[in-house]
Amino acid sequence: MASLASLQFLLEPKAESSLLLYCTNRRQPRLGSFSNRPRKSPVLPHLRGLACVCSGLRAVEDGSLKSSFCCGRMLGLYDREQFLCVRAAGRGSVGGDEDENVETEDKLQATIEKSKRVLAMQRDLLNQIAERRKLVSTIKNSMISATEAETAYEDGMGTSSHQDVASTSDNSTTFEDNVLGETNWQSFSGSPPHSTMEVPERVLTEEPDKTEGNLKRQFSSKVTPSSGDSSKQLDNISSDSVRSREMPSFLLSTLEVESLEMEQDESLKESSLQNVDNETADPVSGDMEPPPLAGPNVMNVILVAAECAPWSKTGGLGDVAGSLPKALARRGHRVMVVAPRYGNYAEAQQIGERRSYKVDDQDHEVTYFQAYVDGVDFVFIDSPVFRHIENNIYGGNREDILKRMVLFCKAAVEVPWHVPCGGICYGDGNLVFIANDWHTALLPVYLKAYYRDNGLMSFTRSILLIHNIAHQGRGPVDDFSYVDLPPHYIDLFKIYDPIGGDHFNIFAAGLKAADRVVTVSHGYAWELKTSAGGWGLHNIINEVDWKLKGIVNGIDTKEWSPKYDVHLTSDGYTNYSLENLQTGKAQCKEALQKELGLPVCPDVPLLGFIGRLDQQKGVDLIAKAVPWLMDQDVQLVMLGTGRQDLEQMLRQFEGQHHNRIRGWVGFSVKTAHRITAGSDILLMPSRFEPCGLNQLYAMSYGTIPVVHAVGGLRDTVQPFDPINNTGLGWTFDGAEANKLISALGYCLLTYRQYKESWEGIQRRGMTGDLSWDNAARNYEEVLVAAKYQW
């Protein structure tokens, strides 16, 4: 690994230096090199002034730039799209004489001074490029107008005092039981107007008198993302919490490039601008890779969640935190996930950094562990309060959980400064946080209160992703003292509950403070705005509707694929695909029946249920349907954990109908995979379902979903139409047992008597594109919208 000193040495004028430029806006790294001797480099026309920072600055000891380069890993994306920099190598001299690599301090200083001048020019150039790109992509993608967004922001939260809402009791279960009757959910059976879910994005071109120049000025005066900005401010502001700024200092040092003479710089500038102008004419030739999918929108993304599969998971949140980031990384973004470290994770290595945060007047030291998996930096925050609770992540009393989340959010918001990933911190430039559910809804608030209100992290944005609004982080108003915020911030948290009066609500504050809000389906985005679906936060959701968007989850097709599923490789199970669907699935069904001790009957339909045992998942509807089911010659297997009464009910069913029902109480990922593969039908009678992942997994395994048409279930399970032979499963309107029975009746009839139609449904489900890649594209739009949100 070359040190900074040796890097600087390599760029000394007396060494014949070579630069190797690495374009980060490529899916695969592009590279090219040029020495300080030739004035023009053949690679320059392709660079478009882009740049990068590479880690693994391994000296090119054998002088072979290309072969050494592949050891580099892309790092930091600063400013809007790209940044500059580099690896450099003194051709032929690096490995030869190590002593020469250390020059005197004076010479080094001179080199630095000269390089700074070059750097300043390059910065100007990059700013120009960034502005041009912003303009082009803004017009192309109908991005929001910064001016109008600013107004909207002020309306939405800048001046906001809290809006009291007709709300819930101070206990979600009580609310659920007392306020939210089953019939409420039936109101979702109508068709939500999906179009209303779209974020009202404004198109710059709607103001025809704005010339390109005007637009440019407008943007440059408002949004000039630069990693340098906050670091300068940080120099002037003594802040315990923001001390480490490895990124900017490293960047400045590595950019001290003597060998880039002015002419080359001009040449770079010209060719870069030329290429920006000609955006569509991307020079892809020879060994050049196609451009990254994110193109000019590439940015730094940090997803922060209380759980992250495969390390920690209690439900769908863990799945999303483990897989959405990978899809964003595949599109070219630099992506990090921050989660608590609940256990000893083999992949994650400890880094040296230690920080201390106050929670409830007590100092808590945290350390960081880090892993790099599938293009994503996973950072785990370690503290005694997180340790060894992987089986009880949300355990403890209300204050305990709250304090854990305060600590987690305080630490997570500073991770971009303190945790160097691959050698360099993310910094705050071009950065968007994605917080998830109430557990991390404090993060957007901290970003604002601790930083942006103080002129720090001015260009960092936050998105709050709603997976389930039923859990909100509620408590008495006194809980505000735990979150450690200026007194006037109470307005964000305090909402009025008609039953319990004023109360403290973390989700409410996060919704107001976040720059954008996303939820996991179009249907749920609509439901959230209703009094039944908003769980007391519907008024706030309606207020922030302008920044709300529904994006249906995808699935991790590596983890959930019948062809590659690692849980189907033993115990009689088998991997299968469309080619051997009937035999493969039949084998899995037989293996499941054997494993569970059920009679092995290939023709008896096997029904599955997987999920948390609570009111949401409609387990009680299945319970009511059990007597009817037992007359239908079917088998039923239910896997779940949660409410004790429902767990007991599962055991009881198994006891009563031992030949037909299995109730597996517990959390077993392997069993979930096997039930998904071995069942013919998956039941999801959820009262509400923001998205639902199990129906997606089921469809990709040729297992037919029967679902209550709410939220994401309605969005993803198109009802079977026997006339046109379309559709993916059966749906029913209204969370009632008789409606479930009716839908199931049609489903069983088709299974038994219309084999061809059945197979058609299976095949359509298995061939649909359920991957995260579609969703990631939609998230990218939100990331960009957040970025230009003022």
Ligand SMILES: Nc1ncnc2c1ncn2[C@@H]1O[C@H](COP(=O)(O)OP(=O)(O)O[C@H]2O[C@H](CO)[C@@H](O)[C@H](O)[C@H]2O)[C@@H](O)[C@H]1O
């Ligand atoms: N006992 C058990 N053993 C093993 N695995 C089990 C299990 N119980 C559940 N799981 C797994 O946990 C996940 C549950 O995902 P869901 O989307 O169905 O529900 P959840 O309500 O937790 O998520 C919330 O967030 C997700 C993600 O956004 C939304 O899809 C959803 O609607 C919303 O309620 C699946 O991967 C499932 O296989």
